[in-house]
Amino acid sequence: MSCHRALLLAALVACLPFAPARAEAPAREEIEALIVPPYALGGELGEGVWRLSNSGGAAAGYAFRTAPLAPLPGFSGAPIDMLVTLDPSGGFIDAKLLTHNEPIFVSGLGEAPFRAFLEQYRGLSIDDNMVVGTPYGAGETGSALVHLDGVSKATASVRIAHETILAAALKVARERMRGIDTAPPARPDLDHDEPLDWAALAAQGLAARLAVTNAEVDARFEGTIWSHDDPQARAEPEAMFLDLWLVDLGPPAIARAALAPATLKELDRLREIAPHDEPLLLIEAGRHGLVGPDFVRNTAPELVSARQGGLPVALRDADIFVETAPGAPEGTAMILRADRRLGFDPAAEWVLDVRATREHGMLMPEIGATVFELPHVTPERFFERPEVVTPQTPAMAALAARAGDLGLLAVFLAALLAALGPGLRRAAAPGTLTPLRLGALTVTTGFVGWWGQGQLSVVTVLGGIRTAIEGRSFAFLLYDPFGLAVWGAAILGFVLWGRALFCGWLCPFGALQEFAHHAGRLLRLPQIRPSAAWDARLKLLKYLALAGLVLIAILAPEHVDTAAEIEPFKTAITTFFVREWYYVAYAAFWLLLGLVLFKGFCRYLCPLGAVMAIGGLLRGRDWIARRETCGSPCQLCRVKCAYGAIEKTGGIDYSECFGCLDCVSIHDDPARCVPLVLDARRPGRPPPRPVAAE
Structure with missing residues (x-):
């Protein structure tokens, strides 16, 4: 076996034990520092999840790290770890970056664009159909999708971050919030009509009733210190303590049967102002009442509350003077509203809780309370459900976004494969080869590199090895279909031509070096050509560079991305030289050296070239x-x-x-x-x- 082939196999074997250690989990103090006031970090629940409390110490949601819950591999093969806080209804309070190894953000664009991307989640909900991208051709309203602005040159990384956040949030919702429904809630069908009056509402259960006598409420307090604190209840046990009617006024047909015309007009104005609110009519004919003496209009009532699916539903006074339709029960009436955007589904069963209180003592009375429940559901026929927009999978979304580029790349690759395959002798003909090669390298630099961001990197190779060893999914590769297509062509080239297809024709930085060589020849600069012995020695450096990256990844994985800067690709191609001066100087050094030394980096130091040489062992012919x-x-x-x-x-x-x-x-x-x-x-x-x- 030749010396070169032995070195290739040795480098391949060196890659196999690659298993970098995971970054240590952040300490609680680090997490606490990231919680947005007035929230505070509560007790840890395990798996990187903590309770979230408000300024009064009450439960206010959850804070969680995404890496333990959804360890989706990032573009480097390592998960992106973020701290996400959710309120009890599934709304995003905040999302912050903890750790990541995304190459473009580590030392390319910097982390500022990544952190700015995460700020877009504030105020959104897991009920929203969110996608990363721009709503081309869509207006500002009417879309069921919420578009998040991506990051130029880093779309693949932010798509992975987005899917990580959603996967982790839904897992917390299912396991901790007892099943939040992420489907769009029903909304009233404004075109549905049927003749109804109050009697029909009561007969069909569209108006639900909760009737509680004084004797029944007395029974709730029996045996407590409050058992004798309501003399009226003991004097009139059969009289009504609570006689409550509940009607969902969202469907117009029901609203017309329950309200007088003047109140209907007020309700229509409310619909215009707050189209996502579901109006709920309460009529109380007993002595309990609906609100306490300190109630303020347009706020939440203190004596009634609601829940659905085990989670609270926020209710608020609609601030409408209510006049009911003929036939409706006499009593105190008010209209509350619940926001469908927060997950309230009026076509699914929900429960209205009514709190009855008693006071014991005079100066500092002790308050006792009991709760009566009124379940209610309005039939589905009065509602319509928005068409469920099923967002494309991340892979399909990325594929659709790059469809045009992929089509042009396919044409270029087909022409290149034809030229190197059946058209090889015609392509190599004198007078044809030089313009053909320079033209192809121009397309590689401008289209594949700067435009398509198809510069392959050893970082992807190391990430793929890490993913394979740790048994995770390779789905992160699908987030960059353009780069994956170039990888596919390179792997096909292994079988047909060895490393020649990628290194000679598809590497943008390699093309830049070749252009530098031609510029040096035009300038008549003296050329450096090492002796055969030195040339052979220098070619071994790229295998040492690959082995060094593997060693750093094993012993100091937190430094592997910095070590991978031995490749000037990110500077020259990905960021188009918009980086710190020392990275630019490093990339410029190799290009300037290319004026006098033919493709020095490619031949002598490129660790990706070493990987390509290893892949070239698959070559099945001497072509x-x-x-x-x-x-x-x-x-x-x-x-x-x-x-x-x-x-x-x-x-x-x-x-x-x-x-x-x-x-x-x-x-x-x-x-x-x-x-x-x-x-x-x-x-x-x-x-x-x-x-x-x-």
């Missing part, structure tokens, strides 16, 4: 034709090969071949190929027999 006279005696191709990829024997060292096709062009050119030239000078002799590519 560059050779003759028996190649290498003995002819050495022209070897002398002309700028990559030093042709051995003295004339054979091709495919682990170092970039597929520039210069040797193919010479091989087929009767004016340059020495064996063909000599044969032309010796009439009568058969032409040199080529050794066909396998």
Whole structure:
């Protein structure tokens, strides 16, 4: 086995034990510092979840880390950890970044755009159908989707962050909030009509009634210190303590049957102002009443509350003077409203809780309370449900967003594969090869690199190895379909051409270096060409660089992203040189060196090139034709090969071949190929027999 092939296998084996340690979980003090006042961190519930309390110490929701609940691998293969706070109705209070290894944010764009993206969750709810992207062609209203502005050049990373937040939040909702329904709630069907009056409302259960006698409420307080604190109840046990009627006024047909025309007009104005509110009519004909003496209009009543699905429903006074329709019970009437956006579904059963209180003592009375329940549901026929917009999977959303780019990439790749496959000899013809190659490299730099952000990186390779070892999903690769397509082409190239397809034709930074080489030739700068011995030694550095990255990832995983900056790709391609000066200086060094040293970084130091060489072991054929006279005696191709990829024997060292096709062009050119030239000078002799590519 050759020395090069042994080194390739050794580097491959070195990658196998790659299993970086996880970052330590943040201490409670760090989490507390991130909680937005007036909320405070409560007790820990396990799995990175804490109770959230308000300024009065009452439960106010949950705070949780996303990494333990939804460890979706980020673009580097490691989960993005965020701190999310939810209120009891599933509304987002805040979302903050804890730790991540997303390469574009670590030392590319910086974390500021990432943190700004997370600020968009404030005020949203897990009931919202949220997508990352711009609502092209849509107006400001009427859409069932909530669009979150992404981050340019980092769409894949923020999509992963978005899916992580939703997955973790829904898990908390299911396990801690006892089943929040994330489907859109029903809303009144304004076109549904049927003849109704109060008698029909009562007969059909559209008006629910809760009747409690004095004797029944007395029984609730029997045996307590409040048992004798209501003399009226003991004097008139059969009289009504509570005679409460409940009607959902959302459906117009029901509202017309329950309200007088003047109140209907007020209700219509309320619908215009607050279209998401569900109006609820309460009529109390007993002596309990609906509100206490300190009640303020347009606030929540203190004696009645509601819940649905085990979670509270926020009620608020609608501040409407109520006049009921003929036939309705006499009593105190008020209209409350519940916000459907907070998860209240009027077509699903919910419960109205009515609190009855008693006081014992004169100066500092002790308050006793009991609760009576009134379940209610309005039939589905009075409502319509918004069409459930099923957001595309992250992979499909990313695919749709890049459909045009992917189509152009497919055309480019098809043309390139055809040129290197069946059209190889025509592509390598003198007069065709140079313009073809420079044109292809221009597309690679401008379209694949700067526009499409298809620069592959060793970071993805290391992330994929980490994902495989830890048994997680490779779905993070789907968030960047453009880059995945380039990876697919590179892997196909392994089988057909070894490393040559990507390193020679599809690497944007490699293309920049080749352009630098041509610029140096045009400027007539002296060229550095290491001796064969030094060239061989320097080519080993890229394997050492790969091994070093693996070693850092094992011993100090928190520094692996910084170490990966050995690749200048992020600076030159991803951020287009908009970075800190030292990163720009590093990338510029290699490009300036390329003026006098042909593709020095690619040949000698690129760890991704080492990975590509390992992948090239899958190559199933020797695709560059050779003759028996190649290498003995002819050495022209070897002398002309700028990559030093042709051995003295004339054979091709495919682990170092970039597929520039210069040797193919010479091989087929009767004016340059020495064996063909000599044969032309010796009439009568058969032409040199080529050794066909396998």
